[in-house]
Amino acid sequence: MARMIIRNTVLNQKKGFLLLEDDRIMAFQEGEPGDSSSCKLYDGRGYHLLPSLIDVHVHLREPGFEYKEDINSGLKAAAGGGFGQVLAMANTNPVNDNASVTRLMLEKASWHHPHGPFVHPVGALTRNLEGKELAPLAELKEAGCRAFSNDGLPVRDNELFRRALEYASDLEMVVIDHCEDPCLAGDGVMNEGKISSYLGLKGIPDTAETLQVARDILLAAQLDTPVHLAHISSGKSVELIAWAKQKSIPVTAETCPHYLVWDEEQVQGYNTMAKVNPPLRTRQDTSALQDALRQGVIDIIATDHAPHADFEKQVPFAQAPNGISGLDTALSLCLGLVRKNVFELKDLARLMASSPGKIFGLPANSFQPGDPADFILVDPEHQWPVNAQTMLSKGKNTPCQGDMLQGRVMAHFMAGKEIFSRI
Amino acid sequence: MNWKHKDLLDIESLSDHEIRHIFSTSSRFIEINSRSIKKVPILKGKSVVLFFAEPSTRTKTSFDMAAKRLSADSFSLATSGSSLKKGESLKDTVLTLEAMKPDAIVIRHSLSGSAAFVAEHLQCSVINAGDGWHAHPTQALLDGFTLNRIWEDFSGKTILILGDIAHSRVARSDIKLFSRLGCTVRICAPRTLLPARAETWPVKVFNDLNQACREVDAIISLRLQLERQKAGLLPDIREYAARFCLSRRHVELAAPGVKIMHPGPMNRGIEIASDLADSRDSLILDQVESGVAVRMALLYLYLAGSKTEQELPEG
Numbered sequence: 129m130a131r132m133i134i135r136n137t138v139l140n141q142k143k144g145f146l147l148l149e150d151d152r153i154m155a156f157q158e159g160e161p162g163d164s165s166s167c168k169l170y171d172g173r174g175y176h177l178l179p180s181l182i183d184v185h186v187h188l189r190e191p192g193f194e195y196k197e198d199i200n201s202g203l204k205a206a207a208g209g210g211f212g213q214v215l216a217m218a219n220t221n222p223v224n225d226n227a228s229v230t231r232l233m234l235e236k237a238s239w240h241h242p243h244g245p246f247v248h249p250v251g252a253l254t255r256n257l258e259g260k261e262l263a264p265l266a267e268l269k270e271a272g273c274r275a276f277s278n279d280g281l282p283v284r285d286n287e288l289f290r291r292a293l294e295y296a297s298d299l300e301m302v303v304i305d306h307c308e309d310p311c312l313a314g315d316g317v318m319n320e321g322k323i324s325s326y327l328g329l330k331g332i333p334d335t336a337e338t339l340q341v342a343r344d345i346l347l348a349a350q351l352d353t354p355v356h357l358a359h360i361s362s363g364k365s366v367e368l369i370a371w372a373k374q375k376s377i378p379v380t381a382e383t384c385p386h387y388l389v390w391d392e393e394q395v396q397g398y399n400t401m402a403k404v405n406p407p408l409r410t411r412q413d414t415s416a417l418q419d420a421l422r423q424g425v426i427d428i429i430a431t432d433h434a435p436h437a438d439f440e441k442q443v444p445f446a447q448a449p450n451g452i453s454g455l456d457t458a459l460s461l462c463l464g465l466v467r468k469n470v471f472e473l474k475d476l477a478r479l480m481a482s483s484p485g486k487i488f489g490l491p492a493n494s495f496q497p498g499d500p501a502d503f504i505l506v507d508p509e510h511q512w513p514v515n516a517q518t519m520l521s522k523g524k525n526t527p528c529q530g531d532m533l534q535g536r537v538m539a540h541f542m543a544g545k546e547i548f549s550r551i
Numbered sequence: 552m553n554w555k556h557k558d559l560l561d562i563e564s565l566s567d568h569e570i571r572h573i574f575s576t577s578s579r580f581i582e583i584n585s586r587s588i589k590k591v592p593i594l595k596g597k598s599v600v601l602f603f604a605e606p607s608t609r610t611k612t613s614f615d616m617a618a619k620r621l622s623a624d625s626f627s628l629a630t631s632g633s634s635l636k637k638g639e640s641l642k643d644t645v646l647t648l649e650a651m652k653p654d655a656i657v658i659r660h661s662l663s664g665s666a667a668f669v670a671e672h673l674q675c676s677v678i679n680a681g682d683g684w685h686a687h688p689t690q691a692l693l694d695g696f697t698l699n700r701i702w703e704d705f706s707g708k709t710i711l712i713l714g715d716i717a718h719s720r721v722a723r724s725d726i727k728l729f730s731r732l733g734c735t736v737r738i739c740a741p742r743t744l745l746p747a748r749a750e751t752w753p754v755k756v757f758n759d760l761n762q763a764c765r766e767v768d769a770i771i772s773l774r775l776q777l778e779r780q781k782a783g784l785l786p787d788i789r790e791y792a793a794r795f796c797l798s799r800r801h802v803e804l805a806a807p808g809v810k811i812m813h814p815g816p817m818n819r820g821i822e823i824a825s826d827l828a829d830s831r832d833s834l835i836l837d838q839v840e841s842g843v844a845v846r847m848a849l850l851y852l853y854l855a856g857s858k859t860e861q862e863l864p865e866g
Contacts, residue, residue, distance in 0.1 A: 325746035328663035328684030328723060333747075398664030442642055444662040446683070 130168070132544060133161050137172030137505065139495060140474060146177060148501045151543035156495055172505055173551065175538050176473070179481040179493040180212030180244075180502035185279070185304070185358060185382060185430035186455065188214075188247065191232060192221025197435040197522045199233060199247065200240040205433075205455040205521035207548035210504040210537040212245050213490050214433075214455075217279045218252040225252035225263040227271035234272050244502075244542035248274035248490070253292050253303060257281045262292055269299050274488055277304035279358060280405075282340060284310050290347055297353040302488060304356045305344050307365070308406060312336035317446050319392045319407040327398065329445060332407055334362035341365045345372040348379050356487060357381040359432045361406040363416030370425045380487050382430040383417050385461040386452050386527070388470070390414070394527050400441040400448035402527045404434070418470045421479060427487065429479045431458045435523020453523030456514070461528070463508055463535030501544035505551075510536040554856025558670040558677040559849060561686040562727040570695070570731065576848035577696045577841065584620070584844055594623035597854050600648055601627045603659040603680070604635060609815055609839060610680050610689070614657050617846035623854070626653070645669045654854050658682070663720075676853045684718050690814055691724035693845040695732060697838050698769060698810065706733035709806075711763050712754075713797060714773030714822055715744045721814045722773060726754055739763035740795070743784040760794065764801045769810040772797045772823045788821060798824040802832060810834050 134146040144158040147167075156177070161167075188202040206214050216233060218224035224233065230249045237247040251268030253276045255261050265276055276296055282305065283289040296303045313336040318324050320331025341357055345368060348355040360366065360383045372379045386404060391411045394402035402408055420426040434451025441448050462480070466473050485492030493499040511534050516524045540548040552572055556564065565573070583591060599618045603611050611627070618625035628648070635644055641660070648656060655676040658666050663683030670677040681687040702708060710729050716722045716738050729736050730753040738749065739757040749756050757763035764770065777788060785791050802809055811823070811833045819825040828835060
């Protein structure tokens with residue numbers, strides 16, 4: 129039985145040490161450890177303890193788009209960003225709509241990162257993400273998929289979506305929906321409003337999102353089957369989700385750091401780094417999303433990590449691909465919200481670890497005896513410049529490129545093993 | 552005045568004083584264009600690339616003529632003859648062009664923001680000859696100059712812009728220019744052809760053409776792209792013409808001496824009645840004439856901007 133002590137750390141504002149046994153947490157105790165002769169000692173340097181984070185929405189691009197990201201580089205960025213488990217979306221090439229792609233993803237991940245971070249593939253809901261017929265969902269679950277989604281290419285056919293929910297519920301799997309009515313969104317490239325008009329860019333109204341949120345809520349109610357609503361961006365969607373939760377309809381929802389810290393103003397100057405789908409919306413939407421997280425209407429924060437190569441974003445705005453690379457910066461951006469009292473540090477642990485774990489059936493650490501020894505040491509004061517050298521993801525596409533961010537992961541442990549360190 | 556700008560991308564980047572200076576410089580070129588020998592040597596040795604990645608007749612010809620009358624060498628490139636057709640990125644195409652050391656690139660492109668994107672990557676001057684729905688600053692300046700030849704003072708004047716405002720770079724640049732010059736600007740279109748949140752623009756919004764025309768001093772009718780019907784924005788071109796085609800009966804509601812303008816090319820009988828387009832109230836051909844002078848002024852200011860005005864040839 130191997131014991132380890134992480135001394136000189138802070139948990140929920142208490143200074144103390146964390147006692148581990150093998151891959152589990154035994155206890156956190158205030159003060160300094162007494163006799164530690166039988167334990168391996170690790171100096172936590174006064175850093176804060178947070179659970180290893182769970183990101184239920186990333187794009188790792190492998191197979192097919194390894195020039196943007198591969199499983200190895202994506203997991204390095206996850207480790208450095210504090211994420212120990214990630215759900216990887218199916219829009220690869222070939223699409224993850226069959227067991228062989230799922231197995232390839234899992235094998236690559238375990239080969240490069242045997243001790244974590246861990247990938248949980250999300251299987252395609254429909255074959256080739258075409259929204260025409262169901263993918264072999266049981267086969268995908270059997271191969272190791274953790275959830276199903278047509279993310280990026282929402283299922284337009286309401287009947288097919290209904291059947292997908294029913295079929296997935298037999299398998300006790302959650303369906304994640306990218307909420308966007310494709311007709312209303314059309315070929316829009318940013319939020320529809322004052323700025324899109326001014327820039328002469330085709331807009332996407334927020335109703336494109338809320339219509340599909342409404343559809344999903346009504347189907348979840350009719351079938352009494354869970355639906356997870358991906359990357360919610362608008363205040364009107366929040367109102368609908370709040371109504372659904374009041375009625376105990378089994379929907380859960382995520383939003384992303386970029387919708388919490390930036391709004392459509394970021395697009396000024398045709399800034400392709402701020403081009404994302406759904407688009408950055410208004411300041412009012414940003415505040416509504418922050419309130420929704422505080423009030424539990426939106427359950428979790430996910431990154432929607434969408435890395436792209438530099439040359440793909442160096443084009444006129446309408447031609448640029450959607451997406452923000454998020455794994456490296458998500459925690460720092462959220463710590464900024466903690467500093468602004470949008471929520472507390474303990475809420476961050478809930479929003480980025482325990483709640484995503486609960487929704488998708490993944491083990492999360494709450495620092496209770498017996499919990500997995502999956503945790504990060506965070507220096508909330510550490511300032512770092514966001515640039516091509518400091519980002520571990522191959523995707524350097526973020527609106528905060530060139531900014532200084534505050535707060536950073538200094539070490540990351542999974543099952544008691546250090547998988548990443550800046551110390 | 553010393554011209555401090557590298558690029559002309561939109562109206563917003565010009566000060567009121569600079570807009571007035573462009574008008575006064577254009578006046579001198581109008582005079583040069585009326586001589587029997589219209590060529591002057593002030594841009595001799597300079598080269599201008601006309602990169603039109605979207606079809607254009609009048610703007611391209613106007614820039615070409617402007618460059619040649621100033622003795623600059625102009626070179627034309629269209630998408631069909633460029634590597635864009637072979638999948639080359641816009642950035643690589645314009646970097647390749649710049650490596651040939653032109654002094655300016657005049658660009659027309661179907662995507663909003665493309666002129667700014669090109670300017671960001673090039674050292675030479677970039678002049679926006681229309682980018683997507685965003686801006687067409689030289690058209691706005693020539694519209695302003697055309698009226699300035701008649702009106703010395705724009706304050707107290709009311710201008711109506713009529714037609715497909717939502718998809719029009721001319722409308723966006725005209726609204727910015729004329730509101731800056733002190734005009735009251737009205738826009739009139741069916742709601743499907745108005746931009747989102749039009750009420751936040753410095754304009755009065757109308758959807759009844761009779762009301763919109765009352766007491767206006769100038770009306771700018773815009774081109775309607777006939778594909779708008781297929782895109783579901785209009786039920787029928789005939790119905791559009793019945794509601795929004797500018798005709799003599801509308802002009803009678805306007806202020807005496809109202810001026811009629813159109814950036815061209817026109818769909819006669821859809822946007823504007825044919826007889827009105829050819830009438831004495833119409834400034835449509837004056838706009839074309841002004842266009843060459845304004846573009847000469849702009850090429851002169853952007854390519855020889857550090858020289859003093861005295862170097863302009865005297866009449």
